[in-house]
Amino acid sequence: MPSPSFRLEPLPGYTPTIGRLVGILLYTRKTTLAAVEGLSTAELDHLQDDSSNSIGALLAHIAAVERGYQCVTFEERPPSAREQAAWEPALTLGAEGRRLLRHEPLEHYVHELNEARRLTLEGLAARDDAWLERTLRAAPAMNAHWAWFHVAEDEINHRGQIRCLRARLGSAATHTRA
Amino acid sequence: MPSPSFRLEPLPGYTPTIGRLVGILLYTRKTTLAAVEGLSTAELDHLQDDSSNSIGALLAHIAAVERGYQCVTFEERPPSAREQAAWEPALTLGAEGRRLLRHEPLEHYVHELNEARRLTLEGLAARDDAWLERTLRAAPAMNAHWAWFHVAEDEINHRGQIRCLRARLGSAATHTRA
Numbered sequence: 001m002p003s004p005s006f007r008l009e010p011l012p013g014y015t016p017t018i019g020r021l022v023g024i025l026l027y028t029r030k031t032t033l034a035a036v037e038g039l040s041t042a043e044l045d046h047l048q049d050d051s052s053n054s055i056g057a058l059l060a061h062i063a064a065v066e067r068g069y070q071c072v073t074f075e076e077r078p079p080s081a082r083e084q085a086a087w088e089p090a091l092t093l094g095a096e097g098r099r100l101l102r103h104e105p106l107e108h109y110v111h112e113l114n115e116a117r118r119l120t121l122e123g124l125a126a127r128d129d130a131w132l133e134r135t136l137r138a139a140p141a142m143n144a145h146w147a148w149f150h151v152a153e154d155e156i157n158h159r160g161q162i163r164c165l166r167a168r169l170g171s172a173a174t175h176t177r178a
Numbered sequence: 179m180p181s182p183s184f185r186l187e188p189l190p191g192y193t194p195t196i197g198r199l200v201g202i203l204l205y206t207r208k209t210t211l212a213a214v215e216g217l218s219t220a221e222l223d224h225l226q227d228d229s230s231n232s233i234g235a236l237l238a239h240i241a242a243v244e245r246g247y248q249c250v251t252f253e254e255r256p257p258s259a260r261e262q263a264a265w266e267p268a269l270t271l272g273a274e275g276r277r278l279l280r281h282e283p284l285e286h287y288v289h290e291l292n293e294a295r296r297l298t299l300e301g302l303a304a305r306d307d308a309w310l311e312r313t314l315r316a317a318p319a320m321n322a323h324w325a326w327f328h329v330a331e332d333e334i335n336h337r338g339q340i341r342c343l344r345a346r347l348g349s350a351a352t353h354t355r356a
Contacts, residue, residue, distance in 0.1 A: 006320035008327055009311050017195070024327060051345065133187050142184035149186055149202060153334050160338030167229065 017129040021148055022121065028152045029117060032062065032159045035166065036106060043169050044109070045102045053093045055165050057101040058158045059109035064090035066116040069151050073144045074123040076137045124148070195307040199326055200299065206330045207295060210240065210337045213344065214284060221347050222287070223280045231271045233343050235279040236336045237287035242268035244294040247329050251322045252301040254315045302326070 011019035036044075036055060044056035053061070064087040071079045079087065089096040132145045139147065189197035214222075214233060222234035231239070242265040249257045257265065267274040310323045317325065 006324045006328075007313075008323035009321060017198070020195070020323065023324075027324075028331070049346070135185075143187065145186035145198065146184045146201075146205075150184075153206070156331050156334040157338035157341070160335035161342050163335070164339050164342060168227070 013125050015127075015129040015132075017145070018124050018127065018132055021132070021145065022124055024149065024152050025117075025120065028155050028159070029113065032059075032155055032162070033110065033113075035159050035162045036109075039106055039166070041103065041105050043166075044104070044106060046165075046169060047098060048165055048168060052165070053097055053161075054101065055162050056104060056109060057090065057093055057097040058162055058165075059113065060090035060101045061093055061097070062155045062158060063109070063112040063116045065154050066113075066120060066151050069147050070116070070119055070123060072136055072138045073147050074127075078138050120148075120151075191303050193306040193310075195323070196302050196305065196310055199310070199323065200302055202330050203295075203298065203326065206333050206337070207291065210237075210333055210340070211288065211291075213337050213340045214287075217284055217344070217347075219281065219283050221344075222282070222284060224343075224347060225276060226343055226346060229272075230343070231275055231339075232279065233340050234282060234287060235268065235271055235275040236340055236343075237291065238268035238279045239271055239275070240333045240336055241287070241290040241294045243332050244291075244298060244329050247325050248294070248297055248301060250314055250316045251325050252305075256316050298326075298329075 008020045008023045010016040011022055013019075014022055036059065039055060041056075044059070045054050047054055067083070067087060068079055068091065071077055071083065078084075084091075089100040127144075132148075133143055135143050136147060142150075186198045186201045188194040189200055191197075192200055214237065217233060219234075222237070223232050225232055245261070245265060246257050246269065249255055249261065256262075267278045305322075310326075311321055313321050314325060320328075
C-alpha cells in the first residue's frame with residue numbers, strides 16, 4: 001500500500017487518475033485513524049448528548065459507507081437486503097446506532113475499516129481511468145469518480161465531528177467510566 | 179461557473195485534472211452554503227461551549243484558508259506579515275476567533291467565500307495539469323494538487339462540525355438572542 005503524503009499524483013499500481021483518487025482516500029484514512037488513536041471502549045461509546053453519535057458509531061459508519069459504495073461501483077448493484085440490514089444502524093446512525101454500536105474496542109473498528117479498504121484498493125487497482133468516469137448503472141446520477149470522492153468526503157465530514165467529540169471527552173470519558 | 183454535480187470529470191475552461199479538482203471544490207462549497215442557509219447573526223455567533231468555535235468563525239476560517247493557499251500555490255510565497263495578521267484570528271480560531279469574529283450577518287461570510295473562490299477559479303483556469311503536479315516552492319512538502327485538495331478537505335471537515343453545531347442551535351440560539 002503506498003504511503004499517504006502531501007502530494008496527489010499518479011501512484012504505482014493504479015491508472016493515473018485512479019492513483020490521485022487513491023491518494024485522497026489514503027490521506028483521509030490516515031487522518032481518521034490519527035483522530036481516534038488510543039481511545040478506550042468507554043471513550044468510543046460515549047454520547048456527548050441525547051442526539052450525538054458516538055465516535056465508535058461514526059467509525060462504523062465510515063466502514064459501512066465504504067462497503068456500500070463497493071456494491072454500487074464495483075458490482076454495479078445496490079446493497080442486497082441482507083447487506084442493507086447488516087449495515088443499517090451504521091449507515092443511518094441516530095437511535096439505532098446509539099443502541100447497537102457499542103461495547104467494541106478500537107481494534108474492532110480499525111479491523112472493519114482495514115477490511116473495507118483492502119477491497120476498495122483491490123477493486124480500484126483492477127480498473128482504469130475510463131471506468132472511473134463512467135456513469136454508474138446502480139446510481140445513474142453519479143459517476144464512479146464522484147462516488148469514491150464522496151466516500152472520502154463523508155469520512156472527512158465525520159472526522160471533523162470526531163475531532164470535536166474527542167476534544168470534549170475529558171469530563172465525558174470520566175463520566176462514562178464512572 | 180460550472181454547476182456542481184454528482185460527477186467528477188473534465189470541466190470546460192480547465193485542463194482535465196484541474197477540472198476534476200474544481201468539481202470537488204464546487205461541490206464542497208455548495209454543501210457548506212447549504213449547511214448555513216438562513217442562519218441569523220445570533221446563530222452564526224453562538225458558542226456551543228467555552229472551547230467551541232462559532233459557525234461564523236468557521237466560515238471565516240474556510241475563506242482565510244483559501245486565501246492562504248492562493249498565496250502558496252498561485253504566487254509561490256507564504257502569506258505576507260500583513261496578510262497573516264489580517265487572517266490570523268480566522269486561521270487560528272480559538273480565543274481570538276471567539277473575541278473578534280462576531281456580529282456579522284451571513285451575507286458577510288458568503289461574500290468573503292465568494293470573493294476568495296472567484297480568485298481561486300481564475301487562478302486554476304489560467305494554469306494546467308503539469309503545474310498542478312509540481313512541488314510548491316513555498317511549501318516543498320506538497321504539490322499544488324494536494325494543496326487544493328486540502329483546501330476542500332479542511333472545508334469538509336469544518337462543514338461536518340457546522341452541521342453538528344447547527345443541529346444543536348435550537349435552545350442555543352434562543353439563549354444567545356435572550
